[in-house]
Amino acid sequence: MTTLTPTSSAHETPAKAAPAPLYGVMAEFVTPEAITKAAIAVHAAGYRFWDCHVPFPVHGLDKAMGVKRTILPFLVFGAGLTGMILAFCLQAFTNAASFSLWALVWVSGYPFLISGKPMMSIPAWIPVIFEFTVLLSALAAAGLMLGLNHLPRLSHPLLSNNRFRRATDDRFFVVIEARDPKFLRSKTEAFLASLGATHVEAVEDR
C-alpha cells in the first residue's frame, strides 16, 4: 500500500484514472465494548482528527475518546437570561411606558390601568417572563447543538460510503481522517486492524 495524503492525490490527471482524494480510513467494530477499547487506543496513539460513529450514544465512549465537555449549557444559560430580560422589557415597554422607539415602525408604549394593578405589575408578568425564558433556552439548546456539530450538513464523504450505512443500524465505526498529522494510510490501516476491527477500508473524499 502506498502512502496517500490529501495533497498527494492528483487532481490534474484524467478523471478516469485518478484516484479520488482520500478522506480517511474507517474501521468497523461489532460491539460497543470493542469500539470503546479501540477508542482508548486511538486516543492514546495521539490522533487528533478522528471520530467514532455509533448508532446510539455508547456510554463512556466520549470520555474514552477524550472529548471535552461541551460549553453548550453555559450558552443556553445565556439564552435563557436573554429571554428573561427581553420578556420583562417587552411587557414594561408595552404596558407601562409612554416613550416611543423604533421597532419595525415607530411605536409607543401604552400605559393603562387594569383592575387597579400597578403599572409595573411584575407578578402578573411572571408567566410570560417564564415562558419566554424557556422558549429561548430551548431554541438555543437545539440550535446551538446543531451549530456546534456543524449540522445541517447535506453532504459528507462518509455518507457516500455504502458500508458506513450501518453506522445508524448496528455497526460501530472508528474513522481517522487523512488530514491528521499522524496519518499514514498503511500504518493507520494496520493500526486499526490490530485493534480488532472486523473490517478496515479507505474512504474516498467524493
Added chain:
Amino acid sequence: MKIMSNSSSNSMRGFIDTDNTEQPVGTRVPLVLHMKSFGEVTHQVCRVAETKPPLAWYVAFAVSLSMLAFLGFCVTYLIFTGVGVWGLNNPVMWAYDITNFVFWVGIGHAGTLISAILFLFRQKWRTGINRFAEAMTIFAVICAGLFPGIHIGRVWLAYWLFPIPNSMDMWPQFRSPLLWDVFAVGTYFTVSLVFWYIGMIPDLATLRDRATGKFQQFAYGLASIGWRGSMRHWHRYEVAYLLLAALATPLVLSVHSVVSFDFAVSQLPGWHSTIFPPYFVAGAIFSGFAMVVSLAVPARQLFGLKDLITLRHLDNMNKIILVTGCMVGYAYSMEFFIAWYSGALYEKFAFINRAFGQYWWAYWIMVSCNVITPQLFWFKAIRISVPLMFVLSIFVNVGMWFERFVIIVTSLANDFLPSSWDQFVPTWVDIGTMVGAFGLFGTCFLLFCRYLPMIAIAEVKAVMPQANPHPHHDHAHDPHDPQGAGAAGVKR
C-alpha cells in the same frame, strides 16, 4: 418474565404478547423482548415505515380524513357566518370551543411527561413509548390551538394576540391570563416540536441509510440533516437533550397551570379556586396517559411492536392513570369540601348545582369515568388485559372531556343572578367541530405512524443490556453500578 429463545416464527414476531410484568429477583427486566441484536430493533421499527401499512390503516385514514374535511367545512362556515352558529349565549360565552381547547392541551401533557420528566427520573421504559407520545403531544396541541383561534370571532384579527409593532400603538394586555395562555401554549408547542424533532434526527438517519427509493433517500436525507452518528456529535446531543428535558419539565407544569388561570383568576363561583393549577395538571397527565394507551394498544397490535411496547410498558402507564385518577378524584372531593367550608353562598350553590342541577348527567359521567372506573386498575389482571385497558382508557378520555365541560358550562350557565341564567345547547356546528378535531388529530397521527420512526430506535438500543460496555480497564465511572444510574447510554 420469560424470554422465549425461539419465537414461534419470524413473521409473527411482535404480534404476540409476552407477560413480562413480573419483577425478577436479582436481574433487571429487559425492556426489549425476543431481540438479541441492535439490527433486529432497527428492522422491527423501520419496517413499519418501509412496508405497506395494513388494511386497517387505510380504513382509519379514510375515516380521519373525512372527519378532517368536515372540520374544514365547519370552520369555514363559522368564519363566514360568525360565532352565532355555535350554541353560545349570554352568559354561556365559552362552551364546546374552550372545552375542546382544554381537553386537547391536556392530552398533550403526557407526551412531555414521558419524554422529559420520566427522562429526568431515569425511567428507561419511557424509550418504548416516548416518540409517539411526543407526536401525540404535538398533534394534540395543534388541535388545541385551533379552538381559541376560531372562537375569537374575527379570525383575521388573531394577530392582535401577539405583541407585533403596529402603527396603531396597540399592544396586548399582559396582565391578562388569556394572554399568558398565548405565550404558554405557543412556547409549549414550539418546545415540544423541537424536542420531538431533535430526538428523531438519529432515527431519520437510520431510515435514510436503509432507504432504497430515490425519493425516500432524498426526503429522509433532508430531514436527518446529515446526521452521521458521530460520538462528538452525540456528546453535545445528549447534553442538549438533557437541557431540553430540564426545560420542558417546568414548562409542562406551567402550561396547564396557566390554562387553569384562565378560570381561576376570574371571580366566577366554581372557577375562582386556588386548587385549579395542580388539579388541572394532574387531570392533564391523567387524560394524556389515557390517550397514549388508547393509541398504543391498536398501534402495537397493527404494526407488530409488542416486543418494544411490552405489557410492562402498558402496566406502568395504567399505574400512572390510577395514581393521577386518584388525584383527580381527591380534587373533586376537595372542591366540594372547600365550597362547603368557605361558607360562600355562591360557591356552595355552584357545586350543588354541578352535581344536581341541569347538567347533573355531565357531572356524573365525569365522576364515574374519572374516579370510579380507573379504580379497576388496582387489579393487575385488568392492568395487563389489553382489551380492558383500551376500554378503560376510552372511558377516561370521555370523562376528562366532560370534566372540562362541567367546569366551564355549569359555572357560566348559573352564575350570580338567576335572572341572567341560561342553558347551553350545542348546535351541529359545535359537535361537528369537536368530531372534526379528532379527524385532524387522527390524520396527523396516522401519517406519522406511516412515514416516521414510531419508536425511538437509538434510545431503545441504548437501554438494551448489550449496549453497556464493560471494558477491562480503568474507567471514569463504575460500569457495575447496581442501580444502573448511569447505565443507559442516552443519559449523562
